[in-house]
Amino acid sequence: MWQVVIFYHSDKAGAEFQARQLKKRLAAERRAKFILSDLRERTPKNLSARINLAISVGGDGTLLKVSHLMAPLRIPVLGINIGHLGFLAEAEKQTAARIIRQIFQGQYSLEERMLLKAVLVSKNKLKKNLGIALNDCVIRSYGTGHPIRISAWVENNFLTSYHGDGLIIATPTGSTAYSLAAAGPIVHPHLELFLLTPICPHTLAQRPLLISATHSIKIKSPDAGIFLDGNYAGKLAGELVISKYEHPLMLVRHPHLSYLDILRTKLGWGER
Structure with a gap:
């Protein structure tokens, strides 16, 4: 039964x-x-x-x-x-x-x-598991309406510095959620990758980017909050590491x- x-x-x-x-x-x-x-x-x-x-x-x-x-x-x-x-x-x-x-x-x-998991690494290298998300992890301004600067790495390779309202790191499932509203592409859910979609970037040169989920994404931003599937997960104090969840x-x-x-x-x- x-x-x-x-x-x-x-x-x-x-x-x-x-x-x-x-x-x-x-x-x-x-x-x-x-x-x-x-x-x-x-x-x-x-x-x-x-x-x-x-x-x-x-x-x-x-x-x-x-x-x-x-x-x-x-x-x-x-x-x-x-x-x-x-x-x-x-x-x-x-x-x-x-x-x-x-x-x-x-x-x-x-x-x-695929889901993603978010881990916050402090300056003392202490790790805090923030949780998992089916749709996305969003980094955006914490407590102010001003644009923020977000530095991003793929593994240990520097990617870019975003300047705008925030950054969406979405799964393929999340590509039809907040990322889609921010002009990100639709990604078939059978693919395993991360979609990095800037929110209102203050430049014409930064557009959504697809990264294989075999890599981790590292984020630093001193004035940002972290949101997992729309729920506040904490302030970005230190380094945020996004990777593929094991299940x-x-x-x-x-x-x-x-x-x-x-x-x-x-x-x-x-x-x-």
Whole structure:
């Protein structure tokens, strides 16, 4: 029997209701056991030992939070969108029950998505793990509205010094998020690389750059804050090191629906 945890965020309108309705509807069919988990509260312990599937009920923000919890445990995640765009979600609330039944019957595929990890290295070489991100790490002004200067290295090779509102270091998944709004390119999620997208650079010469994820990115900026998937992670005091996280997120996908299909239907890519 499948063991399933359904995550929701009780601050999001309608999320708890939809999660409870989904559990009630599917539990009656006796194909799986379900656990409900509010992301505002403590996550249930020992999930990796007893869970086959995690379901995220909400928008992309909810799925990002669930990805941080499930990627280290290698538990597949299915996104159910009850928000607006829901680019990462596989199902809408109207089709959720049908798609979950198909999953129980083995009609699904798993798609690996790369995450990044951020480590802050102090002047005394002490390391602090700031966390992981599915979309991006953003370095931007901390507490002021002024442009900042950001120095970047690839491994130990100096890259450049950015001057502007900030810098986005995105994964391929994050290429359709903040980076896209900052004029970055769309990157297919099967590639493993970092996308460096400057935010409002005060020059015509700096444009987005793709770097292999086999390399680490080192950042220094004395007046910057660090944000992982939109959440404040701390002030950049010392050196920030961005590298590929050792475990990918396992996203549950429909076997006959491609990433390019989603680009066209949800982002309107290629429309005239």
